[in-house]
Amino acid sequence: MSKISIEQWRMFVAVVDCGGFAQAGDALYKTQSTVSHGIKKLENTLNKTLFDLSGRKATLTPFGASLLNSARLLVGQADILEKEAITQKREVNPTISIAVDTLYPRAELFSALQRFGLSHPDLNIQLYETVLSRCGELLDDGSVDIGIASRIPKGYLTQLALTVDLFAVVHVEHPLAKRTGIELKELENYRQVVVRDAGLRSNFNSGWLGTNTRITVSSMHEAIAAVRANLGFAWIPKSYFSDNDFLNNLGITYLQLALGETRTVALQCGVRPQIAELNWAKELQNLLVVAVSK
Numbered sequence: 120m121s122k123i124s125i126e127q128w129r130m131f132v133a134v135v136d137c138g139g140f141a142q143a144g145d146a147l148y149k150t151q152s153t154v155s156h157g158i159k160k161l162e163n164t165l166n167k168t169l170f171d172l173s174g175r176k177a178t179l180t181p182f183g184a185s186l187l188n189s190a191r192l193l194v195g196q197a198d199i200l201e202k203e204a205i206t207q208k209r210e211v212n213p214t215i216s217i218a219v220d221t222l223y224p225r226a227e228l229f230s231a232l233q234r235f236g237l238s239h240p241d242l243n244i245q246l247y248e249t250v251l252s253r254c255g256e257l258l259d260d261g262s263v264d265i266g267i268a269s270r271i272p273k274g275y276l277t278q279l280a281l282t283v284d285l286f287a288v289v290h291v292e293h294p295l296a297k298r299t300g301i302e303l304k305e306l307e308n309y310r311q312v313v314v315r316d317a318g319l320r321s322n323f324n325s326g327w328l329g330t331n332t333r334i335t336v337s338s339m340h341e342a343i344a345a346v347r348a349n350l351g352f353a354w355i356p357k358s359y360f361s362d363n364d365f366l367n368n369l370g371i372t373y374l375q376l377a378l379g380e381t382r383t384v385a386l387q388c389g390v391r392p393q394i395a396e397l398n399w400a401k402e403l404q405n406l407l408v409v410a411v412s413k
Contacts (some may be wrong), residue, residue, distance in 0.1 A: 122164050125197045128190045130157040132167065135187060143278040205281040215247040215403070216263040218254040221314065221339050222283045223267050223386055224358035231406035250338075252318030260380060264391050265403060271389035281409040283356050284381040287374040288366075290349035307331055310351035312342045312355045346371055354382055 133143035134154065141151040162169050169183035179187065219228055232244060247257060254268035258275065271277050287306075289296050295309065311330040316335055334350050336342050342353045347369055360366045368371075373380055388407050394400045 123161060127157050129194050129197075130154050131183075132187070132190050134158060134170065134177050135179060135183075139177050141175060168318075171322045177360045196262065213241075214243040214245055215245070215265070215399070216251045216257075217403075218247040218257045218263040218266040218268070220254055220268040220386060221248055221250050222269070222285075222356050222384055223280070224283070224356065226358065227281070227409055228407070231403075235403050235406055238402070242399070247334055248338075249317055251316040252320075253316070256318055256320055258391065259290055261391065264400065265388065265407070267386050267388045267407060269384050269386055275389035275392065276395060277387040277389045278404065278408045280351050280386045280407055283358070283384045283386060285354040285356055285384060286381055287352055287376060288346055288355050288371050289352040289374055290346055291370050291372050292349055292353060293352065295352065295374055296372050300377045301374055302377050306352065310334060312336060312345045312351045312353035314339055316341050343369070344355060 124197040130143060130147065130149075133146050134140055137143045137146050140154045140158070142149045143149075144154045147154070158169065158320075165182075167182045168180050169186070171180055172178075232246075234245070236242075247254075247263060249257065249266075249268065251268070252270065254263075254266040255270055255272045257263040258266040259272050266275075267280050293309075295301060295305075307330050309330065310332040312334050313336070315335045317337075332351075334345055336345055339355065339359060343355060343359060345351065346353050346355075351375060360369075360371075388404055390400055390404055
């Protein structure tokens with residue numbers, strides 16, 4: 120939750136444009152004391168001074184100047200949104216928001232959304248691709264209605280959506296490419312490509328097995344690109360490769376591991392309790408729950 124309101128930023132911009140607190144108060148139809156209090160509260164939150172005061176004139180500090188352009192943009196966008204909301208004449212269709220972990224096969228996802236769209240043509244859909252803990256954060260924030268990830272926060276009724284098999288892959292010229300019977304312990308000596316946890320408040324590393332060196336990227340597609348550049352090995356869902364011929368065309372091959380070639384990740388589907396009993400929520404959850412190995 121933001122500790123600074125749009126109105127405080129509006130006061131900040133007004134003081135700059137008008138040259139002082141009293142003048143800003145006149146422009147905003149507020150008292151000087153209200154503007155002064157708002158700016159002081161803003162400075163206390165930031166723990167830095169925004170203005171140098173000389174008589175009735177307020178001059179920006181270097182720190183204040185560094186925030187001005189972003190503050191103008193924020194206030195301007197808020198004004199535009201307010202105007203659009205007030206003047207909105209047409210009916211606004213409801214929106215469903217879904218957070219789906221990057222491991223979930225896109226073919227399955229889009230097939231489910233297509234079928235859902237046929238029975239609910241007037242609903243808008245907001246889709247978020249997430250990595251690891253970010254899905255749980257969006258659910259807890261109320262930003263999404265349905266989330267699919269390997270970890271769903273406590274307090275949500277969940278169903279197994281599906282299990283995803285991850286394969287260790289490397290460039291065909293990697294030292295491990297031609298070997299067979301590779302022990303997992305040996306992988307610790309080679310660089311691994313991992314996808315960064317997108318969580319903002321907390322994150323966890325489940326994409327690596329204690330390797331000594333890693334290169335961390337932001338998406339599964341970047342991970343594949345890094346493997347193609349022979350930067351290391353990575354665990355990738357098979358759904359990202361259409362077939363073995365396609366894999367070979369990328370210059371990538373599977374590692375021949377001693378104890379099986381795959382790691383399996385279970386993805387859970389969770390629904391916000393406030394909407395869990397709604398018919399459309401149950402329908403969409405059922406479409407997203409495939410519960411078979413992909």
